[in-house]
Amino acid sequence: MAAIExxxxxxxxxxxxxxxxxxxxxQLALRGVxxxxxxxxxxxxxxxxxxxxxxxxxxFTTLLLPxxxxxxxxxxxxxxxxxxxxxxxxxxxGGERGLYWRLSGLDNLRYFxxxxxIPPEVTRKRIPELLERLGxxxxxRDRVELYSRGMxxxxxxxxGLLNDPEVLFLDEPTIGLDPVGARELRVIVRELAxxxxxxxxxxxxxxxxxxxxxRIAVIKGGExxxxxxxxxxxxxxxxxxxxxxxxxxxxxxxxxxxxxLTGVKSxxxxxxxxxxxxxxxxxxxxxxxxxxxxxxxGMSLQKVSSREPTLEDAYVQLIGxxx
Amino acid sequence: xxLARAAWRAFVITIRMRVISQWSYLTWLVFPLLFTAVxxxxxxxxxxxxxxxxxxxxxxxxxxxxxxxxxxxxxxxQDERWNGTLEQIFAxxxxxxxxxxxxxxxxxxxxLLSFLPTAAFAYFGFHAVLPALDxxxxxxxxxxxxLTFFCIAITLAPLFALWRWVFAMINGFELGVYILCGxxxxxxxxxxxxxxxxxxxxxxxxxxxxxxxxxxxxxxxxALWWIAAVGLSLAYLVGAYxxxxxxxxxxxxxxxxxxx
Numbered sequence: 001m002a003a004i005e006x007x008x009x010x011x012x013x014x015x016x017x018x019x020x021x022x023x024x025x026x027q028l029a030l031r032g033v034x035x036x037x038x039x040x041x042x043x044x045x046x047x048x049x050x051x052x053x054x055x056x057x058x059x060f061t062t063l064l065l066p067x068x069x070x071x072x073x074x075x076x077x078x079x080x081x082x083x084x085x086x087x088x089x090x091x092x093x094g095g096e097r098g099l100y101w102r103l104s105g106l107d108n109l110r111y112f113x114x115x116x117x118i119p120p121e122v123t124r125k126r127i128p129e130l131l132e133r134l135g136x137x138x139x140x141r142d143r144v145e146l147y148s149r150g151m152x153x154x155x156x157x158x159x160g161l162l163n164d165p166e167v168l169f170l171d172e173p174t175i176g177l178d179p180v181g182a183r184e185l186r187v188i189v190r191e192l193a194x195x196x197x198x199x200x201x202x203x204x205x206x207x208x209x210x211x212x213x214x215r216i217a218v219i220k221g222g223e224x225x226x227x228x229x230x231x232x233x234x235x236x237x238x239x240x241x242x243x244x245x246x247x248x249x250x251x252x253x254x255x256x257x258x259x260x261l262t263g264v265k266s267x268x269x270x271x272x273x274x275x276x277x278x279x280x281x282x283x284x285x286x287x288x289x290x291x292x293x294x295x296x297x298g299m300s301l302q303k304v305s306s307r308e309p310t311l312e313d314a315y316v317q318l319i320g321x322x323x
Numbered sequence: 324x325x326l327a328r329a330a331w332r333a334f335v336i337t338i339r340m341r342v343i344s345q346w347s348y349l350t351w352l353v354f355p356l357l358f359t360a361v362x363x364x365x366x367x368x369x370x371x372x373x374x375x376x377x378x379x380x381x382x383x384x385x386x387x388x389x390x391x392x393x394x395x396x397x398x399x400x401q402d403e404r405w406n407g408t409l410e411q412i413f414a415x416x417x418x419x420x421x422x423x424x425x426x427x428x429x430x431x432x433x434x435l436l437s438f439l440p441t442a443a444f445a446y447f448g449f450h451a452v453l454p455a456l457d458x459x460x461x462x463x464x465x466x467x468x469x470l471t472f473f474c475i476a477i478t479l480a481p482l483f484a485l486w487r488w489v490f491a492m493i494n495g496f497e498l499g500v501y502i503l504c505g506x507x508x509x510x511x512x513x514x515x516x517x518x519x520x521x522x523x524x525x526x527x528x529x530x531x532x533x534x535x536x537x538x539x540x541x542x543x544x545x546a547l548w549w550i551a552a553v554g555l556s557l558a559y560l561v562g563a564y565x566x567x568x569x570x571x572x573x574x575x576x577x578x579x580x581x582x583x
Contacts, residue, residue, distance in 0.1 A: 013577075013578065055578075058410075061414055065575040087416045091414065093410075095407070098406070098408055098411050099408070100340070101406070102340060102344075103340070111336050112415065114328050114329045114331075114417075115416075115422065116416060116417075117325035117328075117415075117416050120328070
């Protein structure tokens with residue numbers, strides 16, 4: 001039996017548009033998602049903002065009802081069996097909100113332990129264990145408003161682990177954390193997966209998914225556009241290379257010239273301080289590099305390089321292809 | 324047992340938040356004192372009888388009690404939404420009504436405190452007293468009043484969770500109840516249609532009994548007033564039963580628990 005399963009899962013939000021003449025609008029967040037995650041798996045869901053990641057997480061954690069289709073977690077239907085299911089799952093949403101800032105970390109944990117209906121004798125043992133494991137021991141009586149961003153996120157995780165969940169949902173848990181804090185959290189998440197917990201992780205960070213996930217899916221516009229192990233996803237761009245360079249100013253006609261070169265799959269431009277970083281995905285990087293001088297004649301190119309594609313390159317291509 | 328513990332913890336957490344919050348001292352301490360001062364000044368300067376002065380003595384406390392009990396339910400939910408904790412508590416295995424039970428009871432506890440400073444202020448500031456206090460009937464009426472406030476707050480609280488626009492009406496309903504239920508003056512001075520609406524509000528009957536228990540002049544029909552207050556309160560609770568089922572479902576359909 002799959003730990004998490006979705007069949008033809010759809011979610012539509014109903015909202016209104018306009019001020020005086022209000023018009024009812026339906027927004028399709030999920031368009032028939034099929035997904036299966038095995039017990040003990042660390043599964044990553046990648047996608048741009050508004051792709052449906054949080055909606056899917058909220059359906060699995062019983063916070064939202066699907067419009068149609070089915071979703072089960074640990075064999076329990078998220079619509080009908082929410083009370084039994086909530087005892088067996090945990091969830092952590094990214095960001096600083098979701099805690100009582102004016103209370104201590106300990107008060108926060110005690111409150112949620114009682115809301116999760118954990119027996120007091122278990123709570124007395126588990127809270128110190130979690131504080132120790134997540135590096136919050138000694139600071140538990142401080143108000144949460146005095147915690148660093150990383151500490152708040154670890155407190156979130158401690159809250160999510162209070163009921164020793166069999167399945168843990170993490171919605172962008174490292175968002176806004178400094179590199180050290182994010183790395184610490186990733187290590188903890190990997191350890192939890194190694195200890196046998198099923199983990200459903202949504203993230204924007206490709207290297208994060210590449211580093212810790214057993215399997216990933218890419219979602220775009222409410223649809224899964226790719227699914228597999230990180231290495232199998234990278235195969236989307238295995239016959240490609242990436243050429244990158246920096247330039248100050250990139251006129252539209254030169255950009256069009258780059259896109260027209262033989263073997264070029266996509267060209268992306270990103271601002272970097274006063275310059276622009278141009279990333280070209282192509283099938284023959286060496287050929288493209290020799291043609292750069294022709295297309296960008298008279299422009300000063302800096303840091304020209306060629307490299308192997310990463311998961312992020314595969315992601316960019318998948319998201320681009322499906323649009 | 325675990326549900327009782329969850330409700331108790333919600334009660335304790337709400338009390339702690341109130342003690343920390345400076346805003347809460349305005350609602351249970353400063354505002355009731357202001358209402359008492361203004362009420363007693365107006366009544367005292369016109370040479371009101373002692374049966375009318377009780378409105379000054381108790382009115383400020385009643386307003387404070389109602390404000391804290393009712394506003395706590397609404398503000399509490401709105402604060403949870405802003406903190407991002409509304410979804411967190413909703414997704415626990417504890418039903419929302421159990422959590423709100425603890426939070427509303429905490430509001431009632433703080434609201435009751437409003438009577439202490441206002442009564443002391445009335446006594447020491449204006450030498451105003453309750454002329455013919457019947458302690459037992461006063462205590463029973465206060466208990467019945469507490470039940471009415473509890474039932475209104477617990478009934479309305481889930482609406483604040485489900486629909487953000489309900490919060491916009493919070494002050495209007497707060498003020499309406501002050502006036503319609505006769506907190507600061509007898510409802511006999513209201514228009515007949517307003518008295519008709521007041522009769523449907525459970526606190527009207529409890530407040531009537533509360534004031535009657537402090538003055539000798541009659542006629543007094545405590546049993547009828549208490550039964551009316553309790554009966555209406557129980558009717559609200561029946562409505563609340565269906566409302567919670569609706570909120571549990573609709574919140575999951577609309578995703579309204581989140582801020583964005």
